[in-house]
Amino acid sequence: MKLYRYLTGPDDQAFCKRVSAALNKGWQLQGNPTLTFDPGKGRVICGQVITKEVDGEWSDEVVLSDH
Template sequence: MRTPPDGLPAYRVLTGPDDVAFCHRVSEALAMGYRLHEGPSVTFDGDRVIVAQAVVWPAAGDAAST
């Protein structure tokens, strides 16, 4: 598949508290065919750890490298 399913964008940044729900969202994106883009960003908002993870659709990365 050359484009992401369900009209999703080729580049996405998933964010949220560092919990099991966030891990499931990243895992679901990987199962759809997205790939991790670099490592996660992590911050602390005073109460909890917040994580951001970028994912890219493989065809988008291929197009950028040609």
């Protein structure tokens, strides 16, 4: 089955580490990252889609972060 996640967060080291950790667990980048500005908090918010092909069949019980 193919899994999909959309990671979001402030444009900081922690976000980059989350994406790096996912890549090192076999997730693949899908498309370009997105950026938006949160004027209330005065910071840039990033988004990145990641996908992963894994064994098994999809069900609502699948926990994406387990992969």
